[in-house]
Amino acid sequence: MEFVKMEQSTQSQPTKRKRAGVAKNRKKAWRKHSNIKDVEDFMDDQRMQLRTGGLISEKPDESLFFVDNKHPPQDEGESKKNLEKPLKIDRKLMPDPRIPVARISRTPKSSERPKRKSKLVQRLEEEGKWGPSSTVKRRKLTAALRDSDKAEKDKDDDQKRRECGRAVYDLWGAPVPAKTKTEGTPNEHYLRVTKKTRKQVPKTYYNKTSCFNAVEVVSGGASYNPTFEDHQELIQKAIQVELDMDKKEEKLNRWHRFAKVSRAEMERTSMAEMTEGLFEDGHNPEEEAKDDGDDDVLPSAPVVAERRKTRKQRNKEKQISQQTKKAHAEKAEKIRLHEVYRLRSLKREIKEKEEKIATKIKQKKAKAQEDEGKTKRLGRYKYEELPIPVKLSEHLVGNLRRLKPEGSLIVDRFNNLQKRNMIEPRIWKKGMKPKMKEYEKKTFKEIKLAE
Incomplete structure (x- = not known):
């Protein structure tokens, strides 16, 4: 019976249904489905205040608050009870005295680790022989002095590196003599950043492909405030x-x-000028022969039995050709034998030829040395210098604030790479815009036909 009752009680409980969506586009729906419980609670509270002496918001502070100067006596037991308890989250963070502290197994640092002294060191210390004059102390002192010297040297090197970046020089003054490869110092920037010197580089590392600088200094007249002469x-x-x-x-x-x-x-004109006045009738025999030449051309006659060569004729021709070849060979042999007697002239000819070749090689080397470092023709187009950027006197300004720059920085860098033979000269071409193509969609055609 009890089981049945429980089953009935569970069945009698109402099941929660999901609230259906309600459209609130009319006032009737607002009144019916709006939740105004908070407004009703506020109104009930206000009515209660009016019934019990008036609205609290309108009363003065003196009627609502008062200062209590009396201190009622408190018992010790009551004062302990009234102490504020810490929050539960703070109590959980506090250590529990019933739980022992977890033991951390770690190796102590060298400073914390007690230094174990041998019996010999203990005995020497007792005797007074283990002191500042001992070998160990002397060694430590030497190491400390060495470290201090190294620190001072590092400080001087750092100061030198800083000063090298603050060099002051005149941009348009006398050129500073360039250091040779043997006198050159390591890359200061690399040394400043990495604190290391560069590794040994190959000999061809310092060979320049061009005699021009990466950034060329313009003349003094290109300054924003130049002198009149520049x-x-x-x-x-x-x-x-x-x-x-x-x-x-x-x-x-x-x-x-x-x-x-x-x-x-041109040939026709010159021929007409040369033959002017020779033919009074105006007929040129060469032109007529040229015109009539096509009619006189006949095909070659067919070979007939009467015109065939006999065996005797063939043998005769073969004998003549062999004799001719033999005569040529004998003549060549005679010339070769006679060349022995003209060794001097042959030597002279060989020497002249060698001198001519040596002169050509020398000229080629001189030209290559002269053109070394200059702009070469690497591609289809020839290198062209950019126009000199110059401002007229009326466009000059006295400060950088109002200065308008000349030229383009990216074009200048691009031209400099071409000048130093790093890329071939190119011509910048603007892209051609494709023409707009008009066409009708298939769906639009169908609508058009339907209409």
Whole structure:
């Protein structure tokens, strides 16, 4: 019976159903399904305050608070009870006295580890022989002095490295004499960053592919506040470059002004000029022969039995050809035998030939040495210098704030790589925009047909 009752009680409990979504797009739905319990609780509280003496928010502070100056006597037992207990989370963090401290097994540091002394050292210390004058103490003192010298040397080296980056020099002054390979110092930046010297590099590491610098210093006239003489000198250089370009362009225009004539037409014109006045009728026999030459051409006659060569004729021709070959061989042998008597002339010819070859090799080496480091022709296009960046007198400003830069930095670097034979000269081409293609979609065609 009890089991049945329990089953009935479980069945009688209402099952929780998921609340269906309600649309609140009308006021009726707002009133029906809105939760206004917090508003009702607030109104009930206000009514209770009005019934019990008025609203608390409108009462003055004196009626709500008072200062209690009396100290009621407290028992010792009560004071202990009234002490605030620590929070539960703080009590859990406090150590439990009933649990022993966990033992950490670790090797003590050398400073914490007690130094074990041998019986000999203990005996020497008692006798007073183990002191500052001992060998161990002397060794320690020497090591300390060595470390101090090393630290002082490292400090001096660090100071030198710092000073090398603060060198002051005149950009447009007299050039500083370059150090040779033997006098050169290690890379200061590498030494400053890694605190190490570079490893030995191959001999060809310092060989430059070009005599030009990676960053070339422009003349003093390109400064934002140049002197009058430097500025005028730079303007004259720029004018000379422009004049040379105009001269080349004028030369090209003059060459293209003449009409181009083919070689065949030139020969025909010259022939007409040479034969002018020779033929009064105006008929040229060469032209007529040329025109009638096609009609006179006949195919080769067929071979007939009467024209065939006999065996006797063939043998005769073979004998003549053999005699001719023999005569040529005898002549060549005679010439070879006679060359023995002209050894002097042969030696002279060989010597002249060797001198000519040596002269050519020397000229080639001199030219290669002269062109070494200069800009070479590596690709299809020839290297062209950039125009000199120059500002006119009216565009000069006295400070860097109002200065407008000339040229482009990326173009300058690109041109410098070409000048130093690192990349071949190239021409920057702008991409061609493809034309807009118009077409009708299949769906649009179907709609069009349906209409």
